[in-house]
Amino acid sequence: MQMTMRWFGDQYDTVKLWQIRQVPGVTGVISTLYGSVPGEVWQLRDILALKSEIEAAGLSLSGIESLNVHDSIKAGLSDRDVYIDNYIESLKNIGEAGLHMVCYNFMPVFDWTRSELARVRPDGSTVFAYNQEAVDALVPEEMFDRVNSGADGILMPGWEPERMAHVKELFEIYRDVDEEKLFDNLKYFLERIMPVCNEYDIKMAIHPDDPAWSVFGLPRIITNKANILRMTGMVDDVHNGVTFCAGSYGTNPENDLPDMIRSLKGRIHFAHVRNLKFNSPGDFEESAHLSSDGSFDMYEIMLALYDIGFDGPIRPDHGRMIWGEKAMPGYGLYDRALGVAYLNGLWEAIQKTHG
Ligand code: CS2
Ligand code: MN
Numbered sequence: 001m002q003m004t005m006r007w008f009g010d011q012y013d014t015v016k017l018w019q020i021r022q023v024p025g026v027t028g029v030i031s032t033l034y035g036s037v038p039g040e041v042w043q044l045r046d047i048l049a050l051k052s053e054i055e056a057a058g059l060s061l062s063g064i065e066s067l068n069v070h071d072s073i074k075a076g077l078s079d080r081d082v083y084i085d086n087y088i089e090s091l092k093n094i095g096e097a098g099l100h101m102v103c104y105n106f107m108p109v110f111d112w113t114r115s116e117l118a119r120v121r122p123d124g125s126t127v128f129a130y131n132q133e134a135v136d137a138l139v140p141e142e143m144f145d146r147v148n149s150g151a152d153g154i155l156m157p158g159w160e161p162e163r164m165a166h167v168k169e170l171f172e173i174y175r176d177v178d179e180e181k182l183f184d185n186l187k188y189f190l191e192r193i194m195p196v197c198n199e200y201d202i203k204m205a206i207h208p209d210d211p212a213w214s215v216f217g218l219p220r221i222i223t224n225k226a227n228i229l230r231m232t233g234m235v236d237d238v239h240n241g242v243t244f245c246a247g248s249y250g251t252n253p254e255n256d257l258p259d260m261i262r263s264l265k266g267r268i269h270f271a272h273v274r275n276l277k278f279n280s281p282g283d284f285e286e287s288a289h290l291s292s293d294g295s296f297d298m299y300e301i302m303l304a305l306y307d308i309g310f311d312g313p314i315r316p317d318h319g320r321m322i323w324g325e326k327a328m329p330g331y332g333l334y335d336r337a338l339g340v341a342y343l344n345g346l347w348e349a350i351q352k353t354h355g
Contacts, residue, residue, distance in 0.1 A: 001271070001305065001347065003340055004028040004062045004313045006331065009050065011035070014327040017057035023337045025344040028062030029054055030103070030270075030315060037162050039070035039083045042090035047097040062313040063101030063270060064094060065243075066207070069189065074108055075173040076185040084192050091193060095200025101269050101313060103243045105207040106186050108177065108218040109140070109170045111159065112210040112248070117147065117329040118321065119285050125320040128330055130211060130251070132282030140167050140216050171218075179219045183230070186221070190235040197239035203269035203312075205241050206231065210248035212255065224252065225260045232267050245272035246301055247286065247317055253278065257296065258304035265308040272317035273301060273343055286318050286330070289339040302346045306354060316340050 005020050007013055007029040020026055031054065033046055051061045067090055070083040094102060105111060115138075119129035138146070144164045177185070190204070197204055212223035221227050228242060242264060249255045261268065275294030277287040287294035305314070319335030327333065 001310055001312065001314045002028055002062055003344060004030050004315045005336055005340065006030045006065060006315055006317075007054070008032070008328070008331070009034045010053070012328075013331070015331070015333045017054060017059060019333055021058050023340050026059070026340055028060040028313060030063050030065045030313060031061060032064055032066055037160065038068040039072075039086055040090075041086045042067070042093050044093040044096050047093055047099070051097055051099075061099060063103065063205075064099060065103035065270075067091070067094070067102050067104050069104055069106060071109065071170055071173060073189050074106055074182065074185055075177050076181065076188070077173060080185075080188075081192075084189060087189075088193055088196050091196045091202055092200070095196070095202055100201055101203050101205060103205045103207055103270050105209070106182070106189075106222060107209050107220060108174050108182070109167070110143075110215070110218070113143065113215050114147075121285065121287070121320070125288075125322045125335070126329075127286045127320045128318060129285040130283065135215060140171065143216075171216075174218055177219055179221050182219045182221050183234070186231065187234050190240050194235060194237050194239060198237070201239070203239050203241050205243040205269040205312075207243045207272075208245050208248040210245070211251035212249055213252065224249070224255055225263060228260070229263060232264070238266065241267040241269040243270040243272060244268045244305075245317065246296060247272060247274040247276055250276050250296055251284065253281075253295070258300045261301065261304035261310075262308060268305070268308065268310055269312045271305060271310065271312065271314040273298070273314060274317040274319075274339065286320065288320060288335065289316060289342045298342070299346055299350075302343065303350055303354075306347070306350045314343070316343060 003025045012034050054061045072083050073080045114128045115131045115134035116129040118126035147159045208222045209220040214220050275287050275296050276284045277294040278284045291298045316336045316339030318330035322335050325332040
């Protein structure tokens, strides 16, 4: 595996590349053209500029998270081919820049959903939390306001104002899209992009829906083992793979994470490893990475990745806000660095005992 951290670019991130460079074991970052909107073509010069900036700091650009998919593609609208052509153009440029992993998601309208961005834990740290009743009591617009007001004016990934300015229209286009239709639309998209992925050896890594069930009545499909195997099987190409995000699949306690990892051998191209603490069936919070602080067995998750020979980029995903740090919620330096150290420790022990 290659240990990485997500970095949003100099203009948007409170964490600096030189700080990431000092986290032991981190050799790369996962980044994106953060100012771009879904549907736009990524220009080669912009990708190369991002890459050189990262390399100048002594790190590699280990992959893209995310190259977002336009809602016309997800909803299967008549203009989807225009946006798929643009996506293919962006992939070509990503390939030309020598990059080989692209994370994306196929969630209608919203990216991840949480009801709180800064729930206080007993140790005084603040974390993302989800409470089903609180989410059920909101209309989508309120959800958007809540995410943005809780972020101290920091732009949250997946909740970009451009997209959210049209929430009502976006909901409208999904009126007739059920899970089956969404699967069809994903298949159509994947079949069209696979040739360029093969040409440049770009591994597509779909991010699971977070939480792993329908919110606000929108269909969601990347939620469990059966669905993800259906997805990898319906376009049976190694370049059609997944981001194994423990914190997202793990929102549903029925998902057996190590078993899911083992069933996806050869198709996991990126891993997000973090822990959650369940307080009751409809309520969880994002605890520290340490197994004993949350509900997952992190050793078993890392062991499963080791067993399948996972060799792609991995990152600690979200962290708690600790030590008074002011940063984008979930993406501060300190707790993610602790997460890295812990995951690296587990990995070293696994290698030595299972090597
Ligand atoms: C990420 C997702 O911050 C996060 O929770 O794991 O937003 C992820 O980047 C996207 O879903 C990928 O498209
Ligand atoms: Mn994730």
